[in-house]
Amino acid sequence: MxxxxxxxxxxxxxxxxxxxxxxxxxxxxxxxxxxxxxxxxxxxxxxxxxxxxxxxxxxxxxxxxxxxxxxxxxxxxxxxxxxxxxxxxxxxxxxxxxxxxxxxxxxxxxxxxxxxxxxxxxxxxxxxxxxxxxxxxxxxxxxxxxxxxxxxxxxxxxxxxxxxxxxxxxxxxxxxxxxGRESRAEFEEPYAGFDALPLVNPAATRNAQGRLFAALLPYPAQQERYSADARIQSYTFRLCLSDDPANMRAFEAPAGYEADRYLFELSQVNDTTVFRPGQLQNKTKYDLNGDYFGASWRWPLASLAERDAIWKAHRDYQAGLLHFYSTDPRVPKSFSDQVNVFGLARDEFTDNDNWPRQLYVREARRLRGHYVMTAKDCTTSVTKVHSIGMGSYSFDSHATALFAISGDTFDSEGTFGPTLDTRGTVxxxxxxxxxxxxxxxxxxxxxxxxxxxxxxxxxxxxxxxxxxxxxxxxxxxxxxxxxxxxxxxxxxxxxxxxxxxxxxxxxx
CATH class of the missing domain: 3.50.50.60 (FAD/NAD(P)-binding domain)
Known part of the structure; x- marks a missing residue:
């Protein structure tokens, strides 16, 4: 493609x-x-x-x-x-x-x-x-x-x-x-900074040759917990899929595709894993979310040429992953059968091989203006003298990276946890x-x-x-x-x- x-x-x-x-x-x-x-x-x-x-x-x-x-x-x-x-x-x-x-x-x-x-x-x-x-x-x-x-x-x-x-x-x-992220101390935000809420998962982190899987990075053990850093949450493409056979384009392999690139992702799939994109108003079309962990960090300050390269890396990763899920014999059949119900919607992005041009930039630079909103502005100090609008969504940051902690555990680092106890706003x-x-x-x-x-x-x-x-x-x-x-x-x-x-x- x-x-x-x-x-x-x-x-x-x-x-x-x-x-x-x-x-x-x-x-x-x-x-x-x-x-x-x-x-x-x-x-x-x-x-x-x-x-x-x-x-x-x-x-x-x-x-x-x-x-x-x-x-x-x-x-x-x-x-x-x-x-x-x-x-x-x-x-x-x-x-x-x-x-x-x-x-x-x-x-x-x-x-x-x-x-x-x-x-x-x-x-x-x-x-x-x-x-x-x-x-x-x-x-x-x-x-x-x-x-x-x-x-x-x-x-x-x-x-x-x-x-x-x-x-x-x-x-x-x-x-x-x-x-990037402030430290916990800078604005007295209890869940701010590096690894504030570790999300530790059991999984093999190395391949048969003893090397870290491509999806993982070594855990930065020298970095102090709750400290500030320049890492940002993951980006992705939001793909528009169709389950209408007349409007489906198969998930094709990108140039340079290597199936073994996705062995860690394979390890996270089993016979009970569900592939469930979000259904749209047109009941035959769907929005698929995703992540490419650790690949977004350079984007905010990158040149246009560098952004083109980062864009392509995200495209190749995501296109390759869907091709892997839909075709590789090592993928559990119950899961690949679910994936193969869908394809790229042929009637969307028709001038770009049905692939969106906009990378989902979830976060980049943040202004330091006349007022800096912090966690308390979304939880306790919620009224403002000169308000121009309102927000209400929970604290929601995708992980910055998947860090290998040991040979059999990894940390999905950078989220605010799975419950409203840590993510709740008003x-x-x-x-x-x-x-x-x-x-x-x-x-x-x-x-x-x-x-x-x-x-x-x-x-x-x-x-x-x-x-x-x-x-x-x-x-x-x-x-x-x-x-x-x-x-x-x-x-x-x-x-x-x-x-x-x-x-x-x-x-x-």
Whole structure:
């Protein structure tokens, strides 16, 4: 199979939108009121919200339009649904309408999400900049003034939103950020830091030649428990599968496939193991989650070329694993029979061999802004003076790696445990100040917000990205319209959002 991360989007700069010329017009310079960098769900909501405030808006996709919801994450975790309002709630309502329903739908096909997101951008008349990434920024004092893209285009704006999964704009602009995990002591988070909650499992960790299985790493015995480090949780692809024989593509081996690469994974499968992807609104299609442990660590700070290599490594691992499960005679037949019920959905990602282009970047950089959310902000100190939205999901971090402890035990390191005793949160308010860098007066951040690793593990859901994106875009639009600084709006943004149906506070 030939899969690519960028594919056809590596072409020139294309601007779409009636306010900026015809749909076939190409240009190398543009001036707008608000520029949104990142075309995933949060970026689209930011662009819409800014346009709603009367701003002329451009969005640099920096990847496939719609991000994860349009690239395989159809089994949408929402937490408490009553905290989801505004544009996020409208998204799920529009998904329902896509299927001819009058009620919201949260489990959807990638193509459904893509269609709804494109509707949002068309409705708001947003200029879409496709096929380019950040190259440089221009600034004057505490204000960003323009970005230069990898194709040479320069886009000027009065206000900016970094809605990328990686926080590439905030980093290039010189904002403070963190990658990895804080220590337990830094924010007094009892389950923070390295190996805070060991998840030790019995299993052989070495092959017949005495070498560690490929899936495992040696346990870092010299590292102090609860200490800070730069490791991040695992990434994966969210694959869209089908069990309709007319719409199934077999799990093909990637180039360089080696079956013995998966012997540890084989050891975790037995006659009772269940293969159960999540069923979507189209009852013949499914969302498959996964992990490639220990392979994500370099992504946040990597160059575009390095990210391409990491993307390919994840693709090869996951494609190879599914091929192994479905074809290798060593796999228990009861399990391989379950796997072979499914295949890649032929009607999804049709220009990329039915494989999504977006890698599931569960966590990358995290801003250090005017307010840093920590575990207590999701559990006990849950009300905020300047709230712009709400979260409610449990603390949820996938393991950073599988570490071999001995010849017959390994540690799935980096999770917050299996019970609500360690993962529990309550519905909480998200402060506006966590979206605002300390270094700039006209830059908002809507994905890589200011939070500890533990708090971010709850915030990192696509509905919350949409909620924070709407808030960031609203603020950016107000900055452009009123010619004010971002912090000047902290008392206003929540009220403006409430006027649009957003849910920004706990009921009184």
């Amino acid at each position: 030939e899969f690519t991360r960028r594919g056809v989007v590596q072409g020139g700069l294309l601007l779409l939108g009636g306010s900026f010329g015809s749909r076939a017009e190409a240009t190398t310079a543009l001036s707008v009121d608000v520029l949104v960098y990142g075309g995933a769900a949060g970026g689209i909501m930011a662009a819409y919200a800014a346009a709603r405030e009367g701003a002329r808006v451009a969005i640099v996709l920096a990847g496939p339009l719609g991000g994860m919801p349009a690239q395989g994450l159809g089994w949408s975790d929402t937490g408490k649904r009553y905290v989801i309002g505004g544009l996020a709630a409208r998204f799920f309502q529009e998904i329902g309408a896509y299927y001819g329903l009058t009620t919201p739908v949260k489990n959807f096909e990638p193509q459904a999400a893509w269609a709804v997101f494109r509707k949002f951008l068309d409705e708001a008349d947003v200029a879409i900049v496709n096929g380019a990434y950040l190259s440089d920024i221009l600034r004057e004092g505490r204000k960003l003034t323009a970005v230069r893209l990898t194709n040479g285009a320069v886009i000027r704006a009065k206000a900016f939103v970094d809605a990328s999964y990686e926080g590439d704009l905030l980093a290039l602009a010189g904002c403070s950020y963190r990658v 519905p909480y308010e998200i402060p506006y100040e966590s979206l605002v860098p300390v270094e700039y007066d006209n830059l908002l951040v809507s994905v890589c917000v200011s939070a500890s690793h533990m708090a971010f593990s709850s915030i990192r859901l696509e509905p919350q990205y949409m909620i924070m994106g709407e808030a960031a875009g609203c603020a950016a639009g107000l900055i452009a319209r009123r010619d004010v600084h971002s912090l000047d709006l902290r008392a206003d943004v929540g009220d403006v959002l409430k006027g649009y149906g957003a849910i920004v506070s706990l009921p009184t």
